[in-house]
Amino acid sequence: MTCQPSVSTRSGVDAFLVMDMLRIANELEAAGDDIVHMEAGQPGTGAPSTVIEAAKAALDSQKLGYTESLGMPFLREKIAAYYKLKYDVTIAPERVVVTTGSSGSFVLAFLVAFEVGNKVALPTPGYPAYRNILNALGVQTPPIETTAASRWVPQPGDLDKLAEQGPLHGLLQASPNNPSGTMIKPEALKALVEKCQDLGLWFISDEIYHGLNYEMPATTALQFTDEAIVINSFSKYFCMTGWRIGWMVVPERLVRPLERLAQSLFISAPTLSQIAGAAAFEATDELEQRKAVYATNREILLTQLPKIGLDEFLPVDGAFYLYADVRKFTNDSYDFAQRMLKEIGVSVTPGADFDHARGSHYVRLSFAGTSSSVEQAVQRLGGWLNR
Ligand SMILES: Cc1ncc(COP(=O)(O)O)c(C=O)c1O
Known part of the structure; x- marks a missing residue:
């Protein structure tokens, strides 16, 4: 009988759900689905x-x-x-x-x-x-x-x-x-x-x-x-x-x-x-132009989300994230995010990534992509939440 060396307990950290969502979204995309990526926390554009x-x-x-x-x-x-x-x-x-x-x-x-x-x-x-x-x-x-x-x-x-x-x-x-x-x-x-x-x-x-x-x-x-x-x-x-x-x-x-x-x-x-x-x-001028796109995206979300019933969030002072309370739709934001991705191709991050205890009532939307993709997401979400 051989005796295998063990994996350290210190490596037993949580997985990043955002990366799980990204993987599933990418798989769906490779299979031909049209996905709006609002899960990953990174600018949609490359370096200046x-x-x-x-x-x-x-x-x-x-x-x-x-x-x-x-x-x-x-x-x-x-x-x-x-x-x-x-x-x-x-x-x-x-x-x-x-x-x-x-x-x-x-x-x-x-x-x-x-x-x-x-x-x-x-x-x-x-x-x-x-x-x-x-x-x-x-x-x-x-x-x-x-x-x-x-x-x-x-x-x-x-x-x-x-x-x-x-x-x-x-x-x-x-x-x-x-x-x-x-x-x-x-x-x-x-x-x-x-x-x-x-x-x-x-x-x-x-x-x-x-x-x-x-x-x-x-x-x-x-x-x-x-x-x-x-x-x-x-x-x-x-x-x-x-x-x-x-x-x-x-x-x-x-x-x-x-x-x-x-x-x-x-x-x-x-x-x-x-x-x-x-x-x-x-690169200040170029970077400020990119920031102006995030500002437009933020405005779209702040004005449009409440109209489709997603109205529990604070108005985003900075970064490119909106953290929405979705408890009126679900008690399990992980399942909610999975269904959203599979049914309407909008990929967001479940709150459990950020808050073990209370995250099941929240999702994070990253709006660092294009304004047309953010508008597309709002449109799809409106139909889905109010179906
Ligand atoms: C709050 C915060 N800090 C740090 C990081 C890590 O960023 P990086 O290692 O790319 O500088 C991230 C990445 O998403 C972040 O959101």
Whole structure:
């Protein structure tokens, strides 16, 4: 009898339902169905032209070897300059760490900040990879159940309550939020930052959807503190999901420990993507045109969905997601989303991806595609929900 080595328990993280939906939608599409994709959280367009040109030139002229583990100095400088331009915040380029997407930043940030057995509060609904990565690293993730009434934003008192139950070590907050598209107001962000400082917690701010705001400017946690770990990416506003390039801004004392971790875990982020990412800062006009399409799509959904009976959602301050309460149609949004896909070819993400406890009453619609596809989705949904 042979004895097989076992698979680690740490790898038993949840699957991404959004990827399951994408797979089924793609299979139906390959079989000839006309599918409107509103499941995946990525821009419908590719990288802007400045990025493509920079990448082509780099392929022709550069060796594309490894770079410094913290990233190419000129890219770190460009990112630091972006904070000055966008938020009037001065940060030293040395505090910028370039990573393989923001996903690479999460792994590094969690490793540098937390021990096995620590606890990091995660507002729900929220992006599921936070929980999956932290849990795989042996960090516990007590949820903070936010509410639509508080615009899905955690309150400082939520942290007090959790801290009363035992040692707490961090909070991960995202604005604009995935899946709800809501944003935190500057004074509320400041209050959370201060509460984390009072309680001695790491404040990790996921700012990946900055740039995609419709109602109010986005505030970076760096406007209030140098102690936060701020995570961002070229994936969303800059339309570079597949280039796998992101960054974080960290307190100075984390730079060397992060460098040591990055050296061993990744060596460096993809060189071609670093060169290309730097050129994305020159693409503002093109990127703003794309954002204008999302703004139109948002308007279509905000005005049209209530007319077809889908009227329980907050009006999307940023990102390209609408998180709709569908409890008047179903108690099982997973089944609801599957049927929607198979019967009318509209692919959305069930809420369970973002909120284990309450997600069965919600679906997330991503409106990062074309305006005609969003109109098509509304039309199909209208007939289906009111049949
Ligand atoms: C809130 C949030 N953070 C981080 C990511 C990861 O993005 P990337 O690794 O492409 O930067 C995503 C991707 O959808 C996201 O929605």
